[in-house]
Amino acid sequence: MVTGRPNTSLTVLGIETSCDETAAAVVRRTADGRGAILANVVRSQLDLHAAYGGVVPEIAARAHVELLDAAIKQAMAEAGLGFDHIDAVAAAAGPGLVGGLIVGVTTAKAIALAAGVPFVAVNHLEAHALTAGLTEGLGFPYLLLLVSGGHTQLLIVKEVGDYERLGTTLDDALGEAFDKAAKLLGLGYPGGPEVERAAARGQAAIPLPRPMIGRPEPHFSLAGLKTALRHAAQARAPLGEQDVADLCASFQEAVADIVKDRTARAFEICSERLGPGAQKALVVAGGVAANTRLKTALEEVTRAHGFRLVVPPPALCTDNAAMIAWAGAERLARGLTDDLSAPARARWPLDPDAPPAIGAGIKA
Numbered sequence: 001m002v003t004g005r006p007n008t009s010l011t012v013l014g015i016e017t018s019c020d021e022t023a024a025a026v027v028r029r030t031a032d033g034r035g036a037i038l039a040n041v042v043r044s045q046l047d048l049h050a051a052y053g054g055v056v057p058e059i060a061a062r063a064h065v066e067l068l069d070a071a072i073k074q075a076m077a078e079a080g081l082g083f084d085h086i087d088a089v090a091a092a093a094g095p096g097l098v099g100g101l102i103v104g105v106t107t108a109k110a111i112a113l114a115a116g117v118p119f120v121a122v123n124h125l126e127a128h129a130l131t132a133g134l135t136e137g138l139g140f141p142y143l144l145l146l147v148s149g150g151h152t153q154l155l156i157v158k159e160v161g162d163y164e165r166l167g168t169t170l171d172d173a174l175g176e177a178f179d180k181a182a183k184l185l186g187l188g189y190p191g192g193p194e195v196e197r198a199a200a201r202g203q204a205a206i207p208l209p210r211p212m213i214g215r216p217e218p219h220f221s222l223a224g225l226k227t228a229l230r231h232a233a234q235a236r237a238p239l240g241e242q243d244v245a246d247l248c249a250s251f252q253e254a255v256a257d258i259v260k261d262r263t264a265r266a267f268e269i270c271s272e273r274l275g276p277g278a279q280k281a282l283v284v285a286g287g288v289a290a291n292t293r294l295k296t297a298l299e300e301v302t303r304a305h306g307f308r309l310v311v312p313p314p315a316l317c318t319d320n321a322a323m324i325a326w327a328g329a330e331r332l333a334r335g336l337t338d339d340l341s342a343p344a345r346a347r348w349p350l351d352p353d354a355p356p357a358i359g360a361g362i363k364a
């Protein structure tokens with residue numbers, strides 16, 4: 001549904017329940033397009049899932065039901081606002097675990113209906129993509145590298161609702177690859193920080209493959225690297241602490257090389273597509289952006305291609321509701337709202353016109 005909005009300041013309540021964070025936030029967007037976070041509440045369910053080495057969808061959905069009302073109440077209290085001060089309610093409506101999405105979407109619709117304000121169904125990936133506008137006031141266009149536990153994508157962000165996907169993963173997401181590497185080496189969950197910690201004590205001297213390097217399309221594939229890591233681990237079994245550290249360092253180095261090469265290719269395509277006068281900026285979002293080795297690799301390749309590197313603060317790079325509220329406000333400002341029949345969507349590509357990546361599995 002498209003409704004005209006006067007060009008005024010907009011205050012939006014955002015809800016995020018697509019994975020294992022139950023989050024609610026209130027964000028204000030001024031008439032000139034600047035954003036301010038009035039409240040940002042995130043209740044992680046990490047403890048509930050840690051024992052399983054990954055997110056269990058049914059446990060996540062139940063936890064969202066239990067945690068969401070209190071998170072919303074807290075966000076509204078911290079913002080010092082009542083529902084009568086809210087211009088819209090936005091919820092992540094996909095992609096993600098559908099049980100959790102339904103909890104957030106249904107709650108958002110109920111509040112919107114009761115408060116008599118529009119509902120905005122936000123694409124979770126769009127919310128990651130637009131965060132740099134909230135945190136850095138970054139204008140369009142820019143290149144986005146999204147690297148989280150569930151997503152690995154390179155996208156040109158041209159405008160709200162206008163995305164060109166350049167690359168995706170053919171199998172595992174980058175964060176998922178870190179989590180699986182940690183699991184097979186006997187480290188804890190989430191695996192990324194554990195691998196990074198162990199890698200700091202290791203030598204990156206174990207030869208591991210760098211799948212996809214040199215390919216013209218900036219897609220990723222991590223499954224072969226994971227298998228090679230398993231074989232390298234088996235060859236050294238039983239693993240001592242130094243073996244684990246060396247395997248982690250070697251794995252992390254391989255990932256850094258892959259990310260550098262794929263991003264470099266995306267820079268070339270992005271520059272061709274946007275022409276010489278366009279802004280040259282790379283935004284990195286997602287939990288994997290916290291990795292120091294990857295950050296250094298990205299700094300190098302970004303500088304080499306004359307791009308500027310923009311990494312929003314970690315708390316806004318990982319899943320949160322401020323990004324959902326901001327994407328909701330950006331959509332509302334453009335008259336883009338949804339009716340109450342809008343569904344939760346397990347899959348929801350940002351660029352539906354992107355050709356399927358050859359060999360891609362369900363994550364593409």
Ligand code: KG4
Nearest residue numbers: 148149150175190192193286287288291318
């Ligand atoms: O964005 P995020 O918090 O949640 C979603 O997946 O949406 O990302 C979590 C992912 C996990 O796979 C985690 O292992 C990874 O980000 N991660 C890292 C690091 N910190 C978190 N991966 C590598 N190095 C890190 N320091």
Ligand code: ZN
Nearest residue numbers: 128148318319
């Ligand atoms: Zn996410």
